[in-house]
Amino acid sequence: MELLGNLALGFAAATTLEMLTVCFVGVLLGTFVGVLPGIGPLAAVAMLLPVSFHLPAEAALILLAGVYYGAEYGGSTASILLNIPGTPSASVTALDGFPMAQKGRAGVALVLTAIASFVGGIVGVIVMALLSPALAGFALQFGPAEYFAVMVLGLVAATVVGGRGIVRGLAMVCLGLLLGTIGVDVNSGATRFTGGIPDLRDGIGLVVVAMGLFGVSEVIASIRGNTRHKVSQKLNWRSLMPNRADWTRVPGPALRGSAVGSFFGTLPGAGQTVASFVGYAVEKRISRNKDQFGHGAVEGVVVPESANNAAAQTAFIPTLTLGIPGSTTMALMLGALMIHGITPGPRLITDHPSLFWGLVASFVIGNLMLLVLNIPLVGLWARILRVPHAMLYPIVAVLICLGVYSLRLNLFDVWLTLGFGLLGYVMRLWRFEPAPLLIGFVLGPMIEEYFRRAMLLSRGDPLVFIERPGSATLLAIALMLLVLAALQPKKLLLRLLKSA
Amino acid sequence: MDRARLTDALGPLALVAIGLAFATGSWLGLDLGTLRRLGPGALPLGLGLILATLGAIALVQGLLQPAEQVPRPDLHALAAVGVAIATFAVLTERLGLLPAAFGTVLAMTTVIGDLPWLGRLSLALGVAIGVWAVFLLGLRLPIRAFGAG
Numbered sequence: 001m002e003l004l005g006n007l008a009l010g011f012a013a014a015t016t017l018e019m020l021t022v023c024f025v026g027v028l029l030g031t032f033v034g035v036l037p038g039i040g041p042l043a044a045v046a047m048l049l050p051v052s053f054h055l056p057a058e059a060a061l062i063l064l065a066g067v068y069y070g071a072e073y074g075g076s077t078a079s080i081l082l083n084i085p086g087t088p089s090a091s092v093t094a095l096d097g098f099p100m101a102q103k104g105r106a107g108v109a110l111v112l113t114a115i116a117s118f119v120g121g122i123v124g125v126i127v128m129a130l131l132s133p134a135l136a137g138f139a140l141q142f143g144p145a146e147y148f149a150v151m152v153l154g155l156v157a158a159t160v161v162g163g164r165g166i167v168r169g170l171a172m173v174c175l176g177l178l179l180g181t182i183g184v185d186v187n188s189g190a191t192r193f194t195g196g197i198p199d200l201r202d203g204i205g206l207v208v209v210a211m212g213l214f215g216v217s218e219v220i221a222s223i224r225g226n227t228r229h230k231v232s233q234k235l236n237w238r239s240l241m242p243n244r245a246d247w248t249r250v251p252g253p254a255l256r257g258s259a260v261g262s263f264f265g266t267l268p269g270a271g272q273t274v275a276s277f278v279g280y281a282v283e284k285r286i287s288r289n290k291d292q293f294g295h296g297a298v299e300g301v302v303v304p305e306s307a308n309n310a311a312a313q314t315a316f317i318p319t320l321t322l323g324i325p326g327s328t329t330m331a332l333m334l335g336a337l338m339i340h341g342i343t344p345g346p347r348l349i350t351d352h353p354s355l356f357w358g359l360v361a362s363f364v365i366g367n368l369m370l371l372v373l374n375i376p377l378v379g380l381w382a383r384i385l386r387v388p389h390a391m392l393y394p395i396v397a398v399l400i401c402l403g404v405y406s407l408r409l410n411l412f413d414v415w416l417t418l419g420f421g422l423l424g425y426v427m428r429l430w431r432f433e434p435a436p437l438l439i440g441f442v443l444g445p446m447i448e449e450y451f452r453r454a455m456l457l458s459r460g461d462p463l464v465f466i467e468r469p470g471s472a473t474l475l476a477i478a479l480m481l482l483v484l485a486a487l488q489p490k491k492l493l494l495r496l497l498k499s500a
Numbered sequence: 501m502d503r504a505r506l507t508d509a510l511g512p513l514a515l516v517a518i519g520l521a522f523a524t525g526s527w528l529g530l531d532l533g534t535l536r537r538l539g540p541g542a543l544p545l546g547l548g549l550i551l552a553t554l555g556a557i558a559l560v561q562g563l564l565q566p567a568e569q570v571p572r573p574d575l576h577a578l579a580a581v582g583v584a585i586a587t588f589a590v591l592t593e594r595l596g597l598l599p600a601a602f603g604t605v606l607a608m609t610t611v612i613g614d615l616p617w618l619g620r621l622s623l624a625l626g627v628a629i630g631v632w633a634v635f636l637l638g639l640r641l642p643i644r645a646f647g648a649g
Contacts, residue, residue: 051639054639165558165561167554167557167558167561168554168558170550170554171515171551171554171555171558174519174547174550174551174554175515175518175551177543177547178518178519178522178544178547178548178551181543181544181547185540187540188531188539188540190530190531190539190540190541192526192530192540192541192544193522193525193544216581216585219577219581220574220577220578220581221574221577223574223577223580223581223612224574224576224577224612388614390609390612390614390615391615391619391623393608393612394584394604394605394608394609394623394624394627395605395623395627397581397584397585397588397604397605397608398584398588398601398604398605398627398631400585401584401585401588401589401592401600401604402588402597402601402631402635405588405592405643406635406641406643409642409643411589411592411593414585414588414589414592415585415589417585418581418582418585418586418589421581421585422578422582425573425578426573429570429571429573430508430510430511430570431511431568432511448543451538451543452537452538452542452543455535455536455537455538456536456537456538459536460534460535460536460537461535462535
């Protein structure tokens with residue numbers, strides 16, 4: 001079978017010592033930043049981007065991906081122990097995880113979330129391995145008009161991620177696209193909007209924008225939330241073991257959560273948070289233990305964790321096969337690929353099979369590593385929550401500066417990062433989301449290229465985008481997403497959650 | 501119009517201004533090309549106009565809804581991060597990477613003021629040693645440890 005051959009290739013690529021090391025470092029760092037509230041996977045991936053440029057493309061992607069899904073494992077720890085979600089998607093886990101901790105069952109909750117995360121992760125990987133080649137094969141028929149439409153769909157999805165209203169989200173996308181035009185235009189050689197500054201001729205670096213918007217502004221926003229957390233519970237082996245009644249309540253919810261998560265992960269813009277919310281709502285509706293939800297129900301931690309980990313894996317499907325990032329972190333992955341000279345799109349799987357299947361294999365390996373890392377070391381992760389912020393943020397600041405500087409050994413980039421940090425902070429104050437801006441920035445150059453090429457092929461007829469069935473369908477979906485977003489999905493979700 | 505509403509309107513207004521600036525820049529300074537062969541100025545012109553329109557819509561939306569208070573900026577935190585990054589940029593150029601790493605941590609912790617002096621100095625020293633071990637020794641980044649460039 002072709003799939004088995006591909007998987008064999010992937011495992012061969014992912015089990016070299018270098019790849020295993022990179023994968024381990026990735027998931028370890030991911031768990032670490034996931035556990036710490038304040039530094040999310042996004043900031044961590046942004047900070048690791050410069051390091052990843054010194055690695056081969058395969059290793060770079062495995063590292064960044066490891067941080068990303070490792071953080072989903074770690075995110076639940078702070079949710080359960082402190083009722084503070086380490087990652088946004090873990091906020092659902094707090095609904096039942098924290099009550100469990102209050103009843104002295106924190107250890108059990110942590111072990112069950114690790115297992116649920118593992119189930120979700122593996123189901124997500126299987127869906128990814130089965131679905132990606134088919135989707136890529138379909139997308140191979142795309143022309144420039146369809147590519148343009150796919151990118152528009154991705155951008156619209158990005159505005160839905162924001163959740164601050166479509167107008168504000170779309171405005172941020174436009175701003176990102178415009179910032180992406182700064183520098184020399186590859187088609188004409190004309191210099192655009194550099195203001196005569198030679199350092200801007202090559203454009204603004206992705207790392208500069210990402211570090212500034214997400215690293216620097218994150219530090220500014222959270223530096224003073226300097227509370228030392230108290231974790232009172234002792235975690236030893238006996239307190240960790242779920243009892244028999246707990247075990248019987250794991251398999252069904254874990255699989256249902258994985259299914260919901262796998263589905264929502266593939267939708268650009270929905271992502272892990274929506275996946276865990278919907279998974280929780282569905283489970284609450286069909287569960288026999290309905291009244292226990294919110295008071296420490298086992299299902300209440302199993303479902304959201306399996307859902308968000310499944311979604312974390314399937315989010316790679318549209319990113320790697322179509323080149324549309326479903327989330328900001330995925331946009332950074334795309335950026336990392338492009339900097340390594342690899343164009344994400346339907347050809348990726350056939351042109352770079354060892355990259356794609358190696359990544360798939362590394363997900364399986366990484367999830368196994370995470371299972372081992374998380375269960376015996378639960379106590380250690382819980383202790384990390386006591387690291388005072390006063391020590392953490394100066395280290396982060398140095399890492400940001402060094403990461404940006406190391407790319408081109410150009411101090412202008414460091415100053416520019418500070419500028420983007422201030423921009424990001426000001427945007428926060430005025431309730432503008434930085435995520436759509438970054439996605440627009442990443443997709444900008446490609447979208448312009450495809451748009452200009454499509455216009456050239458159609459001899460200057462803009463109707464080409466709605467005359468070709470492929471691009472018309474995609475644009476219609478984008479329009480539908482916009483309408484749906486206008487109906488405020490977050491409110492709908494909350495209502496669903498309450499009514500359940 | 502009260503003060504909160506006015507402050508809140510500054511965000512969308514800035515977007516309108518940025519959009520118009522990009523559009524004007526493309527119109528005046530770049531080749532727009534033809535519909536068939538779009539020039540380097542075509543897309544920024546369109547996007548700038550769209551951004552300005554969206555900013556205007558956001559402005560109207562803001563006026564129709566109850567005013568939302570824009571939170572006061574945390575100037576202390578801003579200063580800490582600004583000083584830290586500026587220290588890094590200035591010292592890397594003048595003294596080299598390790599003094600810069602040391603100085604960045606020292607400057608930032610001093611502005612925040614949560615750690616005692618001994619804590620600040622030892623954290624700064626620890627970070628400098630860590631940077632040396634991981635980035636210069638381990639990853640072999642071609643950056644001077646000490647000395648002006």
